[in-house]
Amino acid sequence: MRPLFITWEYPPYKAGGIAAHCEDLATTMASQGHSPVVITFGEKEEKEYRDGVEIxxxxxxxxxxxxxxxxxxxxxxMEKKALELSKKKSFDLVHGHDWMAVPAATGIKKTLGLPMVFTVHSTQQGRDGIDSDYQRAIHNLEWVGTYEADQVITVGREFCEEVQHIYEVPEEKINYIPNGVDLEKFDNHSASLNRDNYALDWEQIVLFVGRMYPQKGPGHLIEAMPHILEQKPDAKFVMCGSGATEHYKGLAKKQVGDKVHFPGYVSDEEL
Structure with a gap:
């Protein structure tokens, strides 16, 4: 299979989690014998091959x-690049990520006659509302993506229900596929990591990484913290990520006091 991924961010260009999501998906498919092609943003027009992926x-x-x-x-x-590439190779589907990919993905779908998959990573309503004309324009682009797509993917179970409700997506075309975690990335701890910044020597770190918004589920972990401490009193909860940090910090501190730490954004290297 040769899927065509359309994403506005792909490493080394990263603004959030979409870049890592797309890279992991593309490289995993390449390792399974597929031939993924990615069209993404760059400072200049260029082509590269990395980990079996054509970018x-x-x-x-x-x-x-x-x-x-x-x-x-x-x-x-992006659409013009896809048309150029289609003269030399055929694609099996186009897969757009986030609202910024909707103009290109829908155009490619119609021009090349491809099935379209659209992954919704977050919604405008969930991020900061749809009160202004600008916000409504983004909301409408998200709706177009879900309408034009043959299949819609979300990365959270509750988020799946949110997307289905907001955009009235038929149940038969919406899918919940959670993000995977490559545990090997956490096997080798950096020798330069100052663990004292996060926990005491005897404490076992329970790590959360994600934006501090409901879609990422920090509230679920906070609710579970007292129960975890009953079983593992040496646990220390480290909540990494930006967003509504003060709100969730207040909730967590009420639950477990100094057994939780919010360091804010933490780099991939530190993680």
């Missing part, structure tokens, strides 16, 4: 005055 980068329009205009301009160039 094409295209620049956006630096004159764009907001994120929507930037995404539309990038989408136009």
């Amino acid at each position: 094409h980068r295209v620049p956006a329009n630096n004159a764009a005055d907001n994120t929507i205009s930037w995404a539309m301009a990038l989408g136009d160039r």
Whole structure:
């Protein structure tokens, strides 16, 4: 299979979790014998092969005055790149990630006659509402993605229900596929890590990594903390990530006091 991934971020360009999600998905498919192709943003037009994945980068329009205009301009160039590539190779499907990929993914779907998969990583309503015209425009792009897609993927069970409700996605075309975790990345602890920044010597770290928003589930872990401590009193909860940190910190401190630590954003290397 040769899937065509459309994503506005792909390592080394990273703004959130989409880059890691797309890279892990593409490299895993490559390791399984598939031939994934990625079209993504870059400072200049270039092509590279990495871990079995063919990556094409295209620049956006630096004159764009907001994120929507930037995404539309990038989408136009992504679609043109896909058409160029289609003259030399065929694709089995187009897979768009996040609302910024919707213009390109829907255009490629219709022009090349491909099945379309759309992964919703978050919703405008869930991020900061749909009160302004700008917010509604992004919300509408997300709706277009779910409408045009043959299959919709979400990465959380509760989030799946949220997406289905907000965009009225038919049950037969929405799927919940949780993100995987490569445990080997955590096997070799950095010698330079100052563990004292996070826990006492005798404490066992329970690690949470993600934005501090309901979709990522920090509230579930906070609810479970007292029960975990009953079984493992040496546990120390380290909640890494930005977002509504103060809100969740207040909830957690009421539950377990100094048995929880919120360091904010933590780099991949530190993790």
